[in-house]
Amino acid sequence: MILVQKLQKHFGAVKAVDGVSFEIADGCITGLLGPNGSGKTTTLRMLYALLQPDSGKVLVDGMDAWSQSLPAKAAMGVVPDARGLYPRLTARENIAYFGELQGISGKALARRIDALAQELEMQDFLERPCKGFSQGQRAKVAIARAFVGNPQNLLLDEPGNGLDVMSNRALRRYLLRQKEQGKAILLSTHIMQEVTALCDEVVVIAAGVIKAVGTPEALMRQAGKDNIEDAFVALIGSDEGIMA
Amino acid sequence: MKPWIIVFRKELKDLFRDRRTMVNILVLGALLGPVLAMGLMLLAVKMISDEAEKTIELPVQGAEYAPVLLDYLASSRISVVAALADPQAAVRAQEVDAVLVIDPAFPRQLRDGKPAQLTLLSDHSRSKTRIVRRRIETAIENYSANLGNLRLSLRGVDPSITQVMVLHDRDLSKKGSDAQLLAFLPYLLIIGIMQAAMVVAADLTAGERERQSLEPLMANPVAPEQFMIGKLATNVLISLAVLSLSLLGFAAGTRMIDLGDTGITFSLLSIPVLLLFLSPLAFFFAALMSFVGAFARTVKEAQTYLGLLVLAALTPSMIQMMLQSKVQDLELLLPIWSHNYLINEVLRGEPLSLAQWLLPSAGALLAGGLLAALAGRLYRKPDFIF
Numbered sequence: 001m002i003l004v005q006k007l008q009k010h011f012g013a014v015k016a017v018d019g020v021s022f023e024i025a026d027g028c029i030t031g032l033l034g035p036n037g038s039g040k041t042t043t044l045r046m047l048y049a050l051l052q053p054d055s056g057k058v059l060v061d062g063m064d065a066w067s068q069s070l071p072a073k074a075a076m077g078v079v080p081d082a083r084g085l086y087p088r089l090t091a092r093e094n095i096a097y098f099g100e101l102q103g104i105s106g107k108a109l110a111r112r113i114d115a116l117a118q119e120l121e122m123q124d125f126l127e128r129p130c131k132g133f134s135q136g137q138r139a140k141v142a143i144a145r146a147f148v149g150n151p152q153n154l155l156l157d158e159p160g161n162g163l164d165v166m167s168n169r170a171l172r173r174y175l176l177r178q179k180e181q182g183k184a185i186l187l188s189t190h191i192m193q194e195v196t197a198l199c200d201e202v203v204v205i206a207a208g209v210i211k212a213v214g215t216p217e218a219l220m221r222q223a224g225k226d227n228i229e230d231a232f233v234a235l236i237g238s239d240e241g242i243m244a
Numbered sequence: 245m246k247p248w249i250i251v252f253r254k255e256l257k258d259l260f261r262d263r264r265t266m267v268n269i270l271v272l273g274a275l276l277g278p279v280l281a282m283g284l285m286l287l288a289v290k291m292i293s294d295e296a297e298k299t300i301e302l303p304v305q306g307a308e309y310a311p312v313l314l315d316y317l318a319s320s321r322i323s324v325v326a327a328l329a330d331p332q333a334a335v336r337a338q339e340v341d342a343v344l345v346i347d348p349a350f351p352r353q354l355r356d357g358k359p360a361q362l363t364l365l366s367d368h369s370r371s372k373t374r375i376v377r378r379r380i381e382t383a384i385e386n387y388s389a390n391l392g393n394l395r396l397s398l399r400g401v402d403p404s405i406t407q408v409m410v411l412h413d414r415d416l417s418k419k420g421s422d423a424q425l426l427a428f429l430p431y432l433l434i435i436g437i438m439q440a441a442m443v444v445a446a447d448l449t450a451g452e453r454e455r456q457s458l459e460p461l462m463a464n465p466v467a468p469e470q471f472m473i474g475k476l477a478t479n480v481l482i483s484l485a486v487l488s489l490s491l492l493g494f495a496a497g498t499r500m501i502d503l504g505d506t507g508i509t510f511s512l513l514s515i516p517v518l519l520l521f522l523s524p525l526a527f528f529f530a531a532l533m534s535f536v537g538a539f540a541r542t543v544k545e546a547q548t549y550l551g552l553l554v555l556a557a558l559t560p561s562m563i564q565m566m567l568q569s570k571v572q573d574l575e576l577l578l579p580i581w582s583h584n585y586l587i588n589e590v591l592r593g594e595p596l597s598l599a600q601w602l603l604p605s606a607g608a609l610l611a612g613g614l615l616a617a618l619a620g621r622l623y624r625k626p627d628f629i630f
Contacts, residue, residue, distance in 0.1 A: 074465035084457030088261040101464040
C-alpha cells in the first residue's frame with residue numbers, strides 16, 4: 001500500500017505538483033488519469049524516490065520513500081515511461097540484471113524469470129538479444145524486469161503506449177491476476193479504455209491538482225455524464241491535451 | 245553480492261558483446277601505439293644509419309682550386325659531383341643537401357699559410373641535412389688539422405702543443421636507452437589508456453541515457469553511487485587490459501624489428517612495473533572521463549567532449565617530450581606530468597625511488613577519487629537521470 005500525502009514539487013516558477021494526496025490500496029488497481037503535462041510523471045517520480053518532494057511525503061508500506069529509499073524501492077516495481085533495454089543482452093539477461101539488483105539470484109532467479117515469461121507470454125523471445133524487439137516485446141521485458149523481485153506495489157507509467165491489441169490484453173490479464181493476489185497497483189494513463197477495463201479507483205489530476213477521486217461509475221455520476229471520457233473532460237474543466 | 249559487482253559484471257558482458265566498441269578500444273588503444281612506435285623507430289634508425297653510411301654526393305663550385313682536398317673528401321665517402329649553375333637555388337629547392345664553394349683565392353691563401361676560405365651552403369632548418377653537414381664539416385676539419393700538424397712538424401714544433409686540452413666524451417646512459425627514440429613512448433602509452441577510458445565512459449554513461457535505460461535502472465533498490473562505482477571499475481579494468489596489450493605489443497615489436505645498434509630493448513620485467521605504476525593513472529582517467537561524460541546526453545556528444553579532453557590531457561606529455569626536464573619533489577604529485585617522466589625512467593632501466601612510486605600514485609588516486617565523488621553526486625541529480 002502506498003500513501004501519498006500533500007505532495008508538492010515545483011520546477012522554477014512552475015508548480016508541477018501542488019498538494020496531491022491519494023492512496024494506492026492493496027488488492028486494487030488505482031488509475032492516475034490526467035492530460036499531458038498534468039503532473040502524472042512528476043508524481044510517479046516522487047513515488048519511486050528519484051525526485052525529492054518540496055513538501056509532503058510518500059509512505060510505501062509504512063516506509064518514507066525519500067528518507068528510507070532503499071527498502072521503499074525494494075517494495076516497489078516500477079515501469080517508467082522511459083523503458084530502454086540493453087540491446088546486446090537477451091531478454092532473460094535484461095530481466096536477470098534487474099533481478100540481481102533487487103536481491104534475487106541463482107536458481108530462484110531463473111525460476112522466477114521462467115514464471116514471468118509464461119505469464120507475460122514471452123517464451124518465444126526470452127533468449128534473444130533485445131536489439132530489434134517490437135514495442136510489445138520491449139514493453140513485456142520492461143514489465144518483467146520491474147516486477148522480477150515480486151514487489152508488493154506495482155507502478156506503471158502509461159504501459160499501454162504503443163502496444164498492439166494482443167500485447168495489451170496480455171498485460172491486462174497479468175495486472176488483473178496481480179490484483180487478485182493482493183498487490184497494490186498504480187496505473188498512470190490517459191487511455192480511457194484502460195481505465196474502464198482495469199481500474200477500481202481513479203484519481204483525476206490536472207495542472208498538478210487532484211480534481212476528483214472515486215470509482216469510474218462514481219466519477220461519471222459526479223460529472224453527470226454517461227461515459228468516462230465525457231466525465232473526464234468535465235472534471236478537468238477543459239478538453240485540452242486529451243487527444244494528444 | 246555487492247550491487248557494484250553486479251553492475252560491473254553486467255557492463256563487462258555488455259561491452260564484450262559490442263564488437264564495434266571493442267574493436268575501437270583494441271585497435272586504437274592497444275595496437276595503434278606499438279605499431280606507430282615501431283614504425284617511427286624504424287624510420288628514425290634507418291634515417292640515422294642511412295645518412296651516416298651512404299656516400300654523400302657533394303656539388304663543388306671551383307673544384308679545380310683544391311684537387312687534393314677533394315681527394316681527401318672522397319676517402320671519407322664524400323664524392324664530388326659537377327658544379328651547379330645556381331647552387332643557392334638548388335639548395336633552397338632541396339635538389340641537393342649541401343654545396344661546397346671554393347674561393348678562387350684558395351690555392352694562393354693555402355700557399356701563403358693564410359686561412360684558406362671555403363663556404364658550405366645548406367639549409368639549417370632541414371633536419372635531414374644535419375648529418376650530411378656534420379660529416380662534411382668533420383672531414384674538412386680533419387683535413388685542415390692534418391695540414392696544420394704537418395706545417396708545425398716541418399718547423400720542428402711538436403703538433404701536440406696546439407692541443408691544450410682533450411675532452412673525453414663518455415656516455416653514462418644504461419644499456420638499452422636511447423633517450424631520443426624513447427621520448428615518445430610514454431606519450432603513446434598514455435594515449436592508449438585514455439582512448440580506452442574515453443570509449444568506455446562514453447558508452448557507460450551517455451549510452452545509458454541515450455537508450456533511456458537510466459531511469460528504470462535507478463528505480464532499483466540500490467544506492468546511486470553503486471552504479472557509478474561498478475561502471476568506474478569496468479572502465480579501469482578495460483583500460484588496464486588495453487595497457488597490458490600495448491606493453492606486450494611494444495615488447496614484441498622491439499624484438500621483431502631490427503633497431504640496428506641503437507641498443508633499445510624493452511625488458512619484459514618493465515611490463516609488470518609499468519602496469520602497477522600506471523594503475524592509479526588509469527583510475528584517474530576513468531574517473532575524469534566518467535565525470536565529464538556524465539554531462540553528455542548522447543554517445544556522440546560524449547565522444548566529442550572526451551576527444552577534446554584527451555587532447556588537453558596530452559599537453560603535459562607533449563611538453564615533456566620537448567623539454568625532457570627532470571620532474572621532482574612536489575611536482576611528482578601531478579598526474580600525467582610525473583607519469584610521463586617516470587615511464588621514461590622505467591624504460592631506460594632506472595629503478596624508481598619510494599617517492600617516485602608513492603607521490604604520483606597518491607596524486608592520481610586523490611584527483612581520481614575527487615572526480616569519482618563528484619560523478620557519484622551527479623547520479624543523485626534529477627537532471628542527470630531524466
